[in-house]
Amino acid sequence: MTVIKDAVVEMHYTLKNDAGEVIDSSVGKEPMPFMHGHGHIISGLEKAVEGMKVGESCNVSLAPEDAYGPYYDEAIQEIPMEDLKGIDKLEVGMELQSQDEQGNPVVVHVEKINKDSITINANHPLAGKTLHFNISIESIREATVQELSHGHTHSSSCSH
16 A cells, blocks of 8 residues: 555654754654545645555655744734733743734744843744755555544544
């Protein structure tokens, strides 16, 4: 079986930046499961694994457009501290839930804490970066009817 739309795939990955530093890896842990063709992984990685078989591995470098998108300077804002009443113990790097102009939820990161304001950044931490993956396909199976109807994989302990 090969990686095709609706297949449940388990893969190991190691993600590095341009300097060759490991950003994240599943090696030594459980492989990452996903249902192929449903946007559960970044688009460039989804294209890269299409057609692969169990036991195959490859290296792939993804431009920002195929990963977490470009970095937008306008996604950085300074907001008054008074707008954050009710949030205890603000820390740099902390994730906060916000809303865009249409009311859709957006995750922002605290970049800087000033006396009367904080600087937040709505860019993904890996936006604007070229990402280098080493991936290996560990297993492939057909999705169950239930997984297809829910649009995501279920582990054996799932009680949906």
